[in-house]
Amino acid sequence: MRKLLLLFFTLFVSLLLVACNGNEATNEDGNQEEADNTNEDTSDENEAAEGDVTLRIAWWGSQPRHDYTLEVIEMYEEQNPGVVIEPEYASWDDYWQKLAPQAAANELPDIIAMDLSYLSQYAENNQLADLNPYIGNEIDVTNISDDVVSGGKVNDGIYGFNLGVNALGFHYNPDVLDEIGVGEIPEDWTWEDYQEISQQAIDQGVYFDNGFQADVFFNYYLRTKGKRLYDENGNGLGYEDDQLFVEFFSMLQEQVESGATPTPDYLAQLAGPEDDPVVKGDGVGIFQWSNQFVGLEDISGEKFKMAPMPGPNVTDGLFLKPSMFFSVSENSEAKEEAAKFIDFFVNDIEANKLILGDRGVPVSSEVKEALLDEVSSSQAEVFEYIAWVEENSTPMGPADPSGAGEIISTLDNLAEQLSYGEITPEDAAQHFRTQAESILSN
Amino acid sequence: MQSHMKQNLWGYFFIGPFIIGFLSFTIIPIFASLYFSFTSYNLFNAPQWIGLDNFRKMFTEDPRYIHSLKITFVYVFVGVPLRLGFALIVAMLLNTASRAVGLYRTLYYLPSLIGGSVAVAIMWRNIFGDEGIVNLALMSMGIDPVRWFGDPGAALWMLIFLSVWQFGSSMLIFLAGLKSIPQSYYEAASVDGASFFQKFFTITIPMLSPVILFNAIMQTIAAFMTFVPAFIISKGTGGPLDGTLLYSLYLFKQGFEFFHMGYASAMAWVMLIIIAILTSLIFLSSKYWVHYESEGGR
Numbered sequence: 001m002r003k004l005l006l007l008f009f010t011l012f013v014s015l016l017l018v019a020c021n022g023n024e025a026t027n028e029d030g031n032q033e034e035a036d037n038t039n040e041d042t043s044d045e046n047e048a049a050e051g052d053v054t055l056r057i058a059w060w061g062s063q064p065r066h067d068y069t070l071e072v073i074e075m076y077e078e079q080n081p082g083v084v085i086e087p088e089y090a091s092w093d094d095y096w097q098k099l100a101p102q103a104a105a106n107e108l109p110d111i112i113a114m115d116l117s118y119l120s121q122y123a124e125n126n127q128l129a130d131l132n133p134y135i136g137n138e139i140d141v142t143n144i145s146d147d148v149v150s151g152g153k154v155n156d157g158i159y160g161f162n163l164g165v166n167a168l169g170f171h172y173n174p175d176v177l178d179e180i181g182v183g184e185i186p187e188d189w190t191w192e193d194y195q196e197i198s199q200q201a202i203d204q205g206v207y208f209d210n211g212f213q214a215d216v217f218f219n220y221y222l223r224t225k226g227k228r229l230y231d232e233n234g235n236g237l238g239y240e241d242d243q244l245f246v247e248f249f250s251m252l253q254e255q256v257e258s259g260a261t262p263t264p265d266y267l268a269q270l271a272g273p274e275d276d277p278v279v280k281g282d283g284v285g286i287f288q289w290s291n292q293f294v295g296l297e298d299i300s301g302e303k304f305k306m307a308p309m310p311g312p313n314v315t316d317g318l319f320l321k322p323s324m325f326f327s328v329s330e331n332s333e334a335k336e337e338a339a340k341f342i343d344f345f346v347n348d349i350e351a352n353k354l355i356l357g358d359r360g361v362p363v364s365s366e367v368k369e370a371l372l373d374e375v376s377s378s379q380a381e382v383f384e385y386i387a388w389v390e391e392n393s394t395p396m397g398p399a400d401p402s403g404a405g406e407i408i409s410t411l412d413n414l415a416e417q418l419s420y421g422e423i424t425p426e427d428a429a430q431h432f433r434t435q436a437e438s439i440l441s442n
Numbered sequence: 443m444q445s446h447m448k449q450n451l452w453g454y455f456f457i458g459p460f461i462i463g464f465l466s467f468t469i470i471p472i473f474a475s476l477y478f479s480f481t482s483y484n485l486f487n488a489p490q491w492i493g494l495d496n497f498r499k500m501f502t503e504d505p506r507y508i509h510s511l512k513i514t515f516v517y518v519f520v521g522v523p524l525r526l527g528f529a530l531i532v533a534m535l536l537n538t539a540s541r542a543v544g545l546y547r548t549l550y551y552l553p554s555l556i557g558g559s560v561a562v563a564i565m566w567r568n569i570f571g572d573e574g575i576v577n578l579a580l581m582s583m584g585i586d587p588v589r590w591f592g593d594p595g596a597a598l599w600m601l602i603f604l605s606v607w608q609f610g611s612s613m614l615i616f617l618a619g620l621k622s623i624p625q626s627y628y629e630a631a632s633v634d635g636a637s638f639f640q641k642f643f644t645i646t647i648p649m650l651s652p653v654i655l656f657n658a659i660m661q662t663i664a665a666f667m668t669f670v671p672a673f674i675i676s677k678g679t680g681g682p683l684d685g686t687l688l689y690s691l692y693l694f695k696q697g698f699e700f701f702h703m704g705y706a707s708a709m710a711w712v713m714l715i716i717i718a719i720l721t722s723l724i725f726l727s728s729k730y731w732v733h734y735e736s737e738g739g740r
Contacts, residue, residue, distance in 0.1 A: 265592020
């Protein structure tokens with residue numbers, strides 16, 4: 001009797017499981033939107049009503065970005081009745097942790113905010129749609145330069161549409177610079193100048209900077225020497241001579257030892273960006289991306305100035321980095337509609353009056369023009385700097401290879417050990433090469 | 443017979459939701475991860491069978507793995523005894539008759555409830571900050587302040603302190619155990635002139651040993667799986683210099699940051715084996731120090 005019941009129960013369970021699987025199968029043929037558990041029912045209805053399209057869109061960011069993006073979406077929905085957009089947003093870390101399983105389940109949102117370091121990974125695993133067929137059709141590129149569009153290039157396809165550009169620079173507090181007896185950072189300063197001015201800062205008892213994001217600035221340094229961090233195919237490192245690694249990181253190590261850059265344990269102890277020595281006026285400036293300039297001024301309440309990176313060969317080193325992409329997922333059922341939204345996002349002037357360059361300096365020259373009167377004076381400075389970089393930079397080259405995330409983490413780890421003085425630059429250079437090549441060859 | 447079967451059917455019906463959930467969210471993923479542990483799997487492409495390669499790589503090619511294993515052992519073997527000792531002391535204090543005992547019990551249990559929250563991480567940043575209460579206390583004793591978040595050795599101690607501070611659940615179990623020790627034993631010992639320590643070592647500890655065994659096992663298992671404090675205190679990096687890169691945190695990074703799901707699954711299985719071995723060692727050792735009254739005090 002008991003066995004019979006058990007058998008019956010097993011049957012019941014397996015039936016249920018089969019039913020679930022069957023459901024999934026039809027799902028793949030039919031509508032993809034089911035994945036979002038918050039609106040399983042509504043999407044079905046939307047699908048039923050003819051002509052209606054539901055687009056899921058996902059991005060990362062902080063609250064102000066969520067707020068204005070939602071407004072832009074509302075604006076788009078008003079102008080395009082029949083299109084329903086479902087937003088999914090999160091912080092940077094959560095965003096990527098959520099996206100990977102969605103990709104594994106073939107349930108990516110239609111429009112996905114993409115970062116340069118993940119673009120290849122998703123594109124090469126056939127998660128993203130090639131945007132080439134839509135560029136010039138749904139997406140108007142008359143006011144956008146080719147360089148900017150090709151920033152989203154992986155192999156032969158465009159897998160992400162560039163939403164804005166950033167460039168590296170030195171953002172400094174002119175008052176503190178004055179205190180250490182330096183009038184201005186010259187536009188054509190070099191690493192020697194950098195070390196000299198650092199010495200003056202030490203003499204006056206202030207910091208000069210707060211360190212370098214290892215992967216970003218090492219890549220810049222390599223570019224000024226005619227190399228890059230990754231090779232063109234993404235199968236290995238883009239430089240052969242480990243001496244370059246040693247030169248760059250020895251310089252950084254010396255900066256920490258001499259006190260021009262705070263020690264890593266001091267930096268780790270800071271509770272947040274508001275405690276940063278530069279923000280508090282105890283340091284001259286920060287090497288960072290141009291879209292972080294406005295935030296730096298906001299948090300410190302001081303006026304800052306922008307200078308280019310130290311040279312020589314600044315032009316070879318600098319490039320316009322796509323700050324962020326919108327990609328369309330390969331599994332999207334409404335790729336044209338998704339492309340239309342991207343077009344609206346980059347070309348519509350009213351929409352960009354809400355965005356105000358938060359996702360990097362707008363790529364459309366017309367939008368940039370129209371925004372000049374709208375933005376704050378700090379934002380205008382960023383626009384101006386980007387315009388200067390446009391004239392004084394070289395193309396970025398291929399996007400980061402798959403596995404870039406792991407390489408960045410490896411390099412960060414070694415850079416940390418270097419600044420703690422736990423490892424010599426020579427050893428670090430060798431470790432980095434072995435580890436990076438084993439990651440990239442996979 | 444008919445009604446009997448019907449009755450059972452209802453039983454299965456009610457237990458069904460749990461069984462289905464258990465199968466699909468626990469049993470199936472467990473076996474899936476066992477399969478993945480023998481594969482190279484990046485979440486996007488189909489897993490590729492590579493045999494024992496993941497396990498070989500772990501112990502021969504991955505110094506970060508060995509490092510993370512080491513600090514996890516330090517964390518467990520220092521943290522758990524400290525936590526249990528602390529819990530026992532507080533439980534004994536609370537076991538003395540006092541009117542506000544209920545209030546104290548609640549107060550001391552609170553940290554266990556909020557332990558994993560982000561608010562604690564912020565509080566911890568203030569407590570262990572440059573001018574936090576810990577460093578002020580150290581300075582007032584004439585000791586140099588410590589850069590808790592910047593010194594790789596000190597950062598692990600911060601995690602251990604955090605775990606000791608969350609002694610609440612062990613304390614409650616100890617308290618229940620203490621209450622079940624008959625008062626007459628202590629009275630008899632007092633009549634014979636036993637000191638406090640004699641009573642503690644000859645009555646309290648032996649009588650409490652089954653409870654200590656239970657707590658030791660549960661806390662050891664939980665400590666091996668610690669993830670949240672390490673994640674929030676290091677802001678997800680495991681820094682400084684991998685000083686807080688506990689096993690689970692490294693596993694998470696491998697799986698979700700580097701997309702090495704196969705490797706992460708293999709790590710999870712190694713952890714399971716380590717926990718199983720340790721737990722059985724504790725069980726084996728228990729016959730030398732745990733006393734069950736039902737077995738005549740043996």
